[in-house]
Every structure is written in structure tokens, then in C-alpha cells.
Amino acid sequence: MTHDSDQTDEPLNWGAAFFGWILPGFGQISIGHARRGVLAGVGVLGLFFGGLLIGGVDCVDRHEDPLWFYAQAGAGPIALASDWANSALLKSGKVGDLVETPAAMPRATPAMVSSFKTVTPANEIGTLYCALAGLMNVVVIFDALKRRPVERSASAGRR
Amino acid sequence: MTHFSNHLPGHLFGWIPILQPGGSLGNYWWLLLFPLVFGISIAYRATHETQLVGFWWRVVVFTVKSTIAMGSLGAAMYLFVYMIIPLLRVG
Numbered sequence: 095m096t097h098d099s100d101q102t103d104e105p106l107n108w109g110a111a112f113f114g115w116i117l118p119g120f121g122q123i124s125i126g127h128a129r130r131g132v133l134a135g136v137g138v139l140g141l142f143f144g145g146l147l148i149g150g151v152d153c154v155d156r157h158e159d160p161l162w163f164y165a166q167a168g169a170g171p172i173a174l175a176s177d178w179a180n181s182a183l184l185k186s187g188k189v190g191d192l193v194e195t196p197a198a199m200p201r202a203t204p205a206m207v208s209s210f211k212t213v214t215p216a217n218e219i220g221t222l223y224c225a226l227a228g229l230m231n232v233v234v235i236f237d238a239l240k241r242r243p244v245e246r247s248a249s250a251g252r253r
Numbered sequence: 254m255t256h257f258s259n260h261l262p263g264h265l266f267g268w269i270p271i272l273q274p275g276g277s278l279g280n281y282w283w284l285l286l287f288p289l290v291f292g293i294s295i296a297y298r299a300t301h302e303t304q305l306v307g308f309w310w311r312v313v314v315f316t317v318k319s320t321i322a323m324g325s326l327g328a329a330m331y332l333f334v335y336m337i338i339p340l341l342r343v344g
Contacts, residue, residue: 119299130299133308137296143271144288150274179272189272210269216277219285226289230296237300 110238115170118142118231126244134234141227142169149220151180152211162221168228168235176224184208286323291316 107125114121119135122128145153154176156163166173183189190210197204211217268275278284294315302308 129305133299133305134296137292137294137299140295141289141292144292146271147275148277148285150272152274183272189269210273212274214274214277215282216274219277219282219289220274223289223292226293230293234296234300 104242106239107241107243108239110241110243111235114231114235114238115168118169118227118234121235121238122241125238125241127241131238134237138169138227138231138234139172141223141230142166142172145220145223145225145227146176147220148223149212149217150184150210151176152184152208153217153220153224155180157181159221162225165225166221166228168230168232169224170231173224173228184210287316287320290319290323294319 107121110121110125112121113124117135118138119131119133122131122134124131154163154166154173156167156177163173163177166176185208187206187208190208192206193209194204195207291312294312298308298312298315299305302311
């Protein structure tokens, strides 16, 4: 296992952590570790958009899958935007059709769901991709929180 | 009734990326685990490497190791469920 000498007991970079949540990898970029931030961002965003391509925005649903959403929310505003798109576009019927599903109880009102909703492995795998993207971004955020900014790294190296 | 989706260019191809599920390769859904592990490896190695020299090679190695580890766990679970459990005596 490698240990990064850039991670020390110095003050935590709360601003970088916040930027890292806003856009995955931007936390590292904001403290001067541009390449590291871009690579981390490519990994996290690749996972998240991969999940959306496989399962659609239906994979991100804070009402129906709240526990999964807590993990997905680690990826930042893109998770919130995906949840909004799911509610505002799919569940409202603005995109696709609303189709009636069998009622869960004999006298219950049949639920209307989007024709773009899927219950196949595509939904499960897409949900997993987005959730792991969120969890990996938490790792990336903690890295940005503890990583020494480039100016301080350079001056420490000269000492 | 005309829907918003009818006006999207993607409708021409029968699939609207991001909004509509792309699918999971049917019985080959497990192949999607490889890009999953690859994405995790990129993010993990980007935060754990001291130097980024040879980054992509380390990502590939990490991906292969992780995939073999998960595959081994899957094989062990398969053997346990289909080989060992049937050997257990009931009662």
C-alpha cells in the first residue's frame, strides 16, 4: 500500500472538500493538484453517467430508494439533478407515457408509472453504478480535505 | 397526446440516453462489472498514488486484481451453495 506524503496533520481544506462535492475532482484541482483531480473526476463521473446510461435517471430516486440515494448524493449536485429529472420528467409523464400498474391491494388505486421505468437488472446495475460513484466521491472528498495544497507542498519540500 | 419525448432527436433512434434505460446486456449483465471496477480503480488510485507516473498501468493492474478477487469469491460461493450445502444431512 502506498502512503502519500502530501497528506499530513496540517489544517483541513474544508473549501476544497466543498468544491469536491460540487464537482467530483474539483477539490484537488482547487488546491493545485490538477491532474489528480481530473483523474478522480473522470473515475467518479464516468461511474455516475455510466449508471445513468445503463438504467436511466430512474436509478436515482430519493423517494422510492432513499438508502441508495444517500450513497448517490455523495456524487454531488448531479445526483440531485438526476433525482429532479426523474420526478419532473419521468414521473410526471412529460417524457414517455404513464402506464397503469396492477394495484398492490385489492381495493387500492392502481399506480401510474413511467413507461421508461424498468425493473430489469438494468435498474439494479445502474443504481449500483451511481451509488458507488457517490461513495467513491466521498473518498475523493476526504483526500481533498487532507491533501496538502501545492504551494505548501513546494515550500515544505524546500525546507 | 403529443409528448415532449417525441420532439427529441433521440426518439429517432428509439432510445433517449440518460432518460431511458439503455439495458443491461441480458444474460451477459455481469460483463458490466468490468467497467464498474475500472471506474472505481481510477478514482481510488487517483487518490492513493504518491506519484502519478505509470498511473494507467497501475489502474489496469488494480482492476485485474479486484476482478479476480471478486470472481474467486463468486466461485467460492457457487461451490458452497451447489456442492457443499447439498452434502449436509438434514435432521
